[in-house]
Amino acid sequence: MTENPGFLLTVLAFVLVIGPLVFVHELGHYIAGRIFGVKAETFSIGFGGTIAGWHDKRGTHWKLGWLPLGGYVRFAGDMGAASQPTAEWLALPPEERAKTFQAKPLWQRSIIVAAGAIVNFLFAILILGSFAYLEGVPRTPPVIAMVAEGSAADRAGMKEGDRILSISGRSIGDFEDIYRIVRFSPIEPMQIAIDRGGNRLSVDVTPGVLVERDRFGNEYRMGQLGIGKPPAVYDDIGLLEAPLVGAERTWGIVRLMVDTLGQVVTGRRSVKELGGPLKIAQVSGEAAMMGWESLIGFIALVSINLGFINLLPVPMLDGGHLFFYAIEAIRRKPVPVEAQEWAYRGGFALLVSLMLLVTFNDLTSFGLWQKLGGLIG
Template structure:
């Protein structure tokens, strides 16, 4: 981030949500161990959230010490007879036990009880993820866009294969698809590998062989990631409004121009251009536009504006003054609050009640939450800044699904026509089924990514550690509690998978030992287990160092 103050700000903005999410996942994981262990008759000495010195705790009637520990990066359940929190057996203590004590120890329990107790932790993480997804689906339902192509990127993989705007995507590699998200998810995990895409065009089905290209993309928070792309989009990136006297206007760009490429790089969405421009304040870029069927190049120099990211950090970014890349008003409803205070097409909204904004959508969301309450807008027009007070009023509008809804608004949009979306509600059983499907998708996606890394299709720098988890936790918090829960569900699956790796120290390593014991008829010797645990610890430590280095590298740029 470039400074100690920035790093401290990063921690302040993200650590609370990070601790909440991680503590929830650790508690559920360890509770899985605890419940099955208790059910198996194994005595439990300690249940800890966190490692290191105890901060607070109590001892229950069964002799279990429940505690919060200083370092909130995990937790453990310590069973009777364990040498430490990794469930390594204390051989000396075990040999000195009576038969009754041995029966209550973890090492003295039957093999199937030990295996069930160990496996219960990761299984609990999967169950938690399914439960969270099920609740989100049942409460919020799901919005989805039909897999109909609106835009085909020039020279992209889809264009080279012969895909055209208006094609409906029917199946990928023989598997039917019903939403655009399904297509994106499948393609993103298969860069450099041929896929078969079935489309419907003019009532006829046609098959195309396409090889997704590996590209580096970024989400709304600027987090960069590699993924496969074939060059299709739901929305045609047509300029809806041009800022008067802005860089684009000076270059001759007009509303209605279609964005084709920037500096020779094909674009499929406004976001592709917005991200590229924001990284180049003051540097010349060339926009390739289509106007009346003709291609034209426009040299543009993005002006420098100050942007505030999701963590509250400010930085200088580039702006060219076209909507909806920039927070420019693209349409105004007549007789609306915005019209009554004199707002005009092309006005740039700088802030709302002193909070910097990066899109008209942010203004709309803020207005919706402040019905009948005056809000202050800082607006730039022709290089001049003025402040206006406007009061959002409640009106009945049609939402994205065509249903009437009451919402507070000041009557402005960015001028874009949103894609046609459909809404699907879920009953309890359907929601659980979708929760299972989402969890399975995350598991399969993780293995696909690892396969891509091993096969050389993707780099391993997307593996993140605690710093990245903390950063993403804070970012999700800015989107609301439901986003935090969704992130927790995804992370819960990841923790479950990580713990099932056949590495000593992890749950999967213990299960590997039990499988060996089942085949041999007796456990591995103490020395062999000790060596294995040391190797496992070194492997886990190396993975943590590598992931943390990725975190630091990504933040330093």
């Protein structure tokens, strides 16, 4: 029998996941702007009508919107999709204009734009580093303890005692590295370098597919080599080493995201596997049911996702702004406003289309269309 976190817990957990991450992301923009002397006119968590709001002594309007699916910081002078100066900006007194976003040099504007994603990554590093400090770090050697008969590893000629050195060019430090790479690559050909009695060998392997079903009824297609691992070994780490481990784990997750995105773009992975806000809400509730540690770990994962997605070079996202700034740095002058406006329209259309796609996928995973079909039939 499957478990269900219920509607109220799902909504509460979703707010607990998204709310702090939006705040952290926008706080990164805000702090960077403050450092460079840019006035923040509005700091909003959520969209829509204002539930609560106040003005601080610097004139910033802090507000909480009723739709907690995003947020924004509006800096003085940041006008229009292309963030180009307007007649109103040019008419400002010099001392006021100096506090605007557009008055700052290109490198400062770039840091302000990138700061949101950077803080998301730092937040994840803090969480994952804390877990490593409290629980220890797995250091199980990447040595094959067993090869299942007829498995992908067996067909490739891998043997008990082989030490895995790398997978598709990625260095393997411990057995967990093997698991992290293979599980997200079902039926994905890969080349594995092994050490067998001091001799370096290379084998081509295509992992099999293991379909697992969790306590909530969700099914997952995972890659499987069919090898066993030796007894687990955990090492305690110091406080100074924890951030390094957190950064290493964060980078590993980013690489997996890049691989997954590449698989979707090239058609090796179905777009049906892409999820949106509804799926995040569902998993948030399930993670909350599994305990605080699971929920906090999920927050770290979503924080990395938020930072990664925002850095994609898509107009309307932070990465789109940075892309135009890079062109501006090369050309020594801004991209024409008309070109930026058209690009942002295209970026907006792309994001809306993607949102519709992932929402459709979410509803499909919930079985909505099957239920509707049953009612109609």
